[in-house]
Amino acid sequence: MLSPARLALAAALLLVLRPPAPASAARPIVADKPVPSEATATARWLAAQNTWGVLSNVVSYSDGVPGEGHGIPYFYLTTLDPTARDALQDQRTSFTLSEFPLGTCGKIDPENPTCAKLTLTGKLKLVDLQSSEADLAKSALFTKHPEMKDWPKNHHFKIFKLEIENIFLIDWFGGPKPMSPSQYLEFGR
């Protein structure tokens, strides 16, 4: 039988050898996912818990400081990237989030409807850097994405927000859940 000392060594080795959990962009524990019948809560939960999505390209975002999401995604983009350049030409866009990378879908396939997907359609607007909204957006972004504040000044990063016009949520069987932007934005107020 193994001695306690050998057991300790074995357990310590296991700890060291276990692959590290993937980095999750400066976010702590994921709050509990709402039940599927609570569609608005689920949409807001996904927007608050995730830190990146697809807006033409893969981008980071934040809807508020951790634990205080407001539902509006803010972005920090450089016009060196076509995503921001395109937005200044034509603001219409859509932003898609997946629950899968949060790890809360369990062993379910990413396409399984019980693994939530949220697409917010609307207009990508520049936020005036002198406004109080820009201060809110900066703290929302920089708390969830700490490296952003050190991104090169000469890349002229700007703050953008998505003005949500349409919401497409799948979080269960039976098709998308109807939800208006005001239902989504006013949730929890």
Add this chain to the structure above:
Amino acid sequence: MLSPARLALAAALLLVLRPPAPASAARPIVADKPVPSEATATARWLAAQNTWGVLSNVVSYSDGVPGEGHGIPYFYLTTLDPTARDALQDQRTSFTLSEFPLGTCGKIDPENPTCAKLTLTGKLKLVDLQSSEADLAKSALFTKHPEMKDWPKNHHFKIFKLEIENIFLIDWFGGPKPMSPSQYLEFGR
């Protein structure tokens, strides 16, 4: 000082309390990421290693059985979902993949250019279920997404493929890497 037995207990507790790694859709270990200067290899690596991306909505895909990716993403979609319905109306689409959920970006932010992003633009085409390509696509999809073969028959899932016309890869500082569809598709042949 702690006794070896207490150390063993503490180490065992740490093992138990450590959060489980997120599920990664029936895929084994991620092969080594190519160096950033190998742009085509990086694009093909990302297409082969990832299992889901954004094609209007979040969808699963496969470019081949594990270890034998061919670069063309195949999808298994139901026309109950607007993604497939829209494709039958207008085939033009883009498909975006992120390296971030693979866990290979380390502690880097998802938007950091060294965390690879691939957008394939082109036409989404229905694959004839009687063709030999459909057999290849099915084994590519069902090996990486085992639950697909049990998805409800009455949802009439169809196989689609992306005919790639343009490739946008970011895998390092300095902007997108130029790459033609034939360079991408012929890589490794």
